[in-house]
Amino acid sequence: xxxxxxxxxxxxxxxxxxxxxxxxxxxxxxxxxxxxxxxxxxxxxxxxxxxxxxxxxxxxxxxxxxxxxxxxxxxxxxxxxxxxxxxxxxxxxxxxxxxxxxxxxxxxxxxxxxxxxxxxxxxxxxxxxxxxxxxxxxxxxxxxxxxxxxxxxxxxxxxxxxxxxxxxxxxxxxxxxxxxxxxxxxxxxxxxxxxxxxxxxxxxxxxxxxxxxxxxxxxxxxxxxxxxxxxxxxxxxxxxxxxxxxxxxxxxxxxxxxxxxxxxxxxxxxxxxxxxxxxxxxxxxxxxxxxxxxxxxxxxxxxxxxxxxxxxxxxxxxxxxxxxxxxxxxxxxxxxxxxxxxxxxxxxxxxxxxxxxxxxxxxxxxxxxxxxxxxxxxxxxxxxxxxxxxxxxxxxxxxxxxxxx
Numbered sequence: 392x393x394x395x396x397x398x399x400x401x402x403x404x405x406x407x408x409x410x411x412x413x414x415x416x417x418x419x420x421x422x423x424x425x426x427x428x429x430x431x432x433x434x435x436x437x438x439x440x441x442x443x444x445x446x447x448x449x450x451x452x453x454x455x456x457x458x459x460x461x462x463x464x465x466x467x468x469x470x471x472x473x474x475x476x477x478x479x480x481x482x483x484x485x486x487x488x489x490x491x492x493x494x495x496x497x498x499x500x501x502x503x504x505x506x507x508x509x510x511x512x513x514x515x516x517x518x519x520x521x522x523x524x525x526x527x528x529x530x531x532x533x534x535x536x537x538x539x540x541x542x543x544x545x546x547x548x549x550x551x552x553x554x555x556x557x558x559x560x561x562x563x564x565x566x567x568x569x570x571x572x573x574x575x576x577x578x579x580x581x582x583x584x585x586x587x588x589x590x591x592x593x594x595x596x597x598x599x600x601x602x603x604x605x606x607x608x609x610x611x612x613x614x615x616x617x618x619x620x621x622x623x624x625x626x627x628x629x630x631x632x633x634x635x636x637x638x639x640x641x642x643x644x645x646x647x648x649x650x651x652x653x654x655x656x657x658x659x660x661x662x663x664x665x666x667x668x669x670x671x672x673x674x675x676x677x678x679x680x681x682x683x684x685x686x687x688x689x690x691x692x693x694x695x696x697x698x699x700x701x702x703x704x705x706x707x708x709x710x711x712x713x714x715x716x717x718x719x720x721x722x723x724x725x726x727x728x729x730x731x732x733x734x735x736x737x738x739x740x741x742x743x744x745x746x747x748x749x750x751x752x753x754x755x756x757x758x759x760x761x762x763x764x765x766x767x768x769x770x771x772x773x774x775x776x777x778x779x780x781x782x783x784x785x786x787x788x789x790x791x792x793x794x795x796x
Contacts, residue, residue: 398438403458405433407451421450445527454521456757475530476562480577483537484584500539503547510536510554513561514679518720520755522565529562533581540588552588559585560601560679564722568761572608579605592627593677596637600644600680612652619645636677639668643682643690650697658694665690674718681720688713689727696730699737706734725755729762736768741775744768745783752786759790766792 408418415433419426423446431437439447439458448455500506509532516524536555543551559582567575579602586598599622606615623641627634646661665687674683688709695706710731715724732747748769752759759765769792773783786792 399435400439400444400458401433401435404429404439404447404451407453407458408433411451413451418447418450422446454519454757455523456760476533476566476574476578479530479533479537480574480581483533483581500535500542503539503543503550506536506539506551506554510557510561514557517561517564517679518681518722520722520725520758522568522757522761525561525565529558529565533558533562540585549589549591552585553591553594555585556582556589556594556597557679560597563601563604567604567608568758570763575608576605592625593633593637596622596626596641597680600640603644603648606648607651612648613654616645616648616652616654616657619648630671632672632675633677635668635672636675636680636682639665639672639687640677640680640682642668643687646690647693647697650694653698655698655702658698662687662691662694674716681723685715685719686723689715689719689723692727692730692734696733703734703738706731707738710734721755722758725751725758726762727751728754729759729764733764733768736771741772745772745776745786748772748786752789762790765790 404418408415413421415429416426418424419429422429422443424443428437428443429447432439432443444455444458448458451458501509509528513525513529513532516522516528533555536551536558539551540548540555559578563575563578563582566572566578579598582598582601586594599619603615603619606612606618619641623638623645626638626641628638642661642665646658646665649655649657649661666684669682669684669687672683674681674685691709692706695702715727717724728747728751732744732751735741735744735747748759748765751762751765769783769787769790773787773792776783
């Protein structure tokens with residue numbers, strides 16, 4: 392496949408380079424790119440190939456999408472991940488007596504510490520909404536984890552299974568947020584296959600949390616609520632921080648699903664339970680799911696959006712008094728402002744709604760760009776506010792408002 396060439400990236404690269412405190416020589420050396428190439432790119436004399444964009448982004452410790460002009464889409468690299476993921480999903484249950492030749496990048500597996508480090512990287516990419524990086528990394532990693540599960544020593548199998556669940560979840564972040572519901576459901580099936588091999592109830596809780604996406608996609612919210620409540624019944628009941636966070640995350644998810652089902656009483660009960668558990672743990676990441684008092688506050692806004700009229704004032708009051716701190720994952724902070732923007736739009740405050748969407752974009756551009764509500768609300772704002780068209784039009788074009796989702 393020919394490399395994609397992006398135009399107009401020079402000013403963004405120069406800006407990010409200066410913010411990072413690097414000279415052009417430093418950037419060229421770190422990216423493994425010729426100094427003349429960096430100079431020409433920044434002067435706008437040449438475009439940037441997909442490979443060079445990735446190398447420069449890695450050198451600047453940022454996602455490639457942050458270096459693209461607003462009207463460019465970095466989705467090609469995400470699309471390119473889909474066939475590789477499909478190949479893994481077609482063959483992950485390969486027989487135990489031999490390597491899986493259908494999987495991409497077939498070959499020997501790295502040692503467990505290297506696999507653990509690789510999975511930690513894709514989890515970090517997910518939490519910071521760097522989906523392009525996941526797209527180019529996770530298909531080969533999942534294939535390698537499948538091979539490791541076939542051949543690893545029995546005492547290491549539990550850990551490899553946990554790593555496979557975490558890697559599947561990172562891949563699912565790409566699939567689900569891009570609207571590839573069938574691929575997302577297949578990745579969740581792979582998680583459900585790997586989880587029992589981990590023999591860890593916390594891993595089972597993670598899978599139950601993520602599996603709710605199937606019900607979001609299908610609109611079967613009452614069924615999803617029942618599944619989460621069953622998962623809560625099976626979750627560990629001890630007072631270890633990990634167990635408290637596991638139950639709290641499930642309660643947060645259940646509150647949102649109950650709200651989508653229009654069940655305000657159940658939503659309130661689960662939010663109360665999540666608050667009580669959140670007061671007992673510090674804000675941290677459990678299995679890649681942030682949980683703690685701040686995460687619960689964000690979910691209060693989510694529930695208000697789900698329940699609609701009669702609950703919007705509560706969300707607006709919370710937003711006046713509190714903002715998500717920077718130590719929360721970027722994906723979650725961006726989600727807060729996306730949902731707040733929807734509440735503000737419904738409350739007749741279009742200017743405030745547009746500001747919230749712009750904040751969501753600054754925090755996690757790929758997350759905001761791919762979010763269905765951002766597209767819907769940007770299109771609505773564009774219709775309501777034709778007079779100040781320029782910045783709103785630019786934003787709407789950036790997120791492809793009005794595009795099918």
